[in-house]
Amino acid sequence: MSEENVYDKAHELARTIRSSExxxxxxxxxxxxxxxxxxxxxxxxxxELSMELQALQMQGKDPSQEKGEEWNRLLQKIQSDSTLSKYLESxxxxxxLMADINRIVSGPVEELYKNSRGK
Known part of the structure; x- marks a missing residue:
């Protein structure tokens, strides 16, 4: 498969994603x-707060109680509003969907490294 064809397939995937439910x-x-x-x-x-809390977790740090409470308050506000809760669910x-696609597309690289470890 030529390099150009790979990019064509990537653009096709993007179009397919845009037409997904x-x-x-x-x-x-x-x-x-x-x-x-x-x-x-x-x-x-x-x-913003979710990313901040994730970054702390990735660093092995616990968020402050205040930050946790702020996140919970925001989540409650969002969940109590039908427009916001529908958005969050969407x-x-x-x-x-994107995580599944990423796992599929990353498959060849994972296979390469798995196969190279067995040697």
Missing amino acids: EWKALAKTWEDVDKNPEHRRYIEQFR ERRFGQ
């Missing part, structure tokens, strides 16, 4: 969130 649901729910500045602010704060489903 997961992508369509994410795009629709984001459109609904984006219409309301308060909704958008909650989602942005939730993302984002979770799309994230799972």
